[in-house]
Amino acid sequence: MKKSLKTLSLFALVGLSFMACREKLPTIAEITVKDVDNKVIPGVTVILYGESTETPPKPVTRIDTAITDIFGVAQFDYTEDFQLGQAGFAVLNIDAKVTDDTGNTFSGTGTIKIEEEKVNEEVVYIQ
Known part of the structure; x- marks a missing residue:
């Protein structure tokens, strides 16, 4: 009985040490911005921000x-x-905004759920 407890403890210790030494994989959010014709748009300002879920709401x-x-x-x-x-x-809100050469402003919004250690992708359409 004592020998099996020692063996089990050794396996648990080894398992915990592997978890503690594991390096994080990248957690990335990629937002692709497109127009209504489904063309990608460079030079767009994209803002990601959280929103309070508490009552009363706390500042972001x-x-x-x-x-x-x-x-x-x-x-x-x-x-x-x-x-x-x-x-x-x-889970973050997305705001995308760009002003063209003639002074017209185009914008779009969305939401992205970011899961750890993944490349999380979302598309926002501006108009």
Whole structure:
């Protein structure tokens, strides 16, 4: 009986040490911005932000901004913002806005669920 408890304890200790040493995989949010003709749009300002679910609501503390690249993609890296073993990461609102050469402003909104250690993708259409 004592020998099996020692063996079980050894396996548990080894398992915990492997979990503690495991390196996080990237947690990325990629927002692709397209127009109504389904063409990607570079140079769009994309803002990701959380919204309080408490009553009364608390002020939003996380607001992240990026500009879409030539492929119409804005990328956000949240790898350092979650802890290993955490269940789920965040659901964030998306605001996308761009002003063209003639001064017209186009915008779109959406929501993205960000799961840890994955590349999470969402498309926002602006008009």
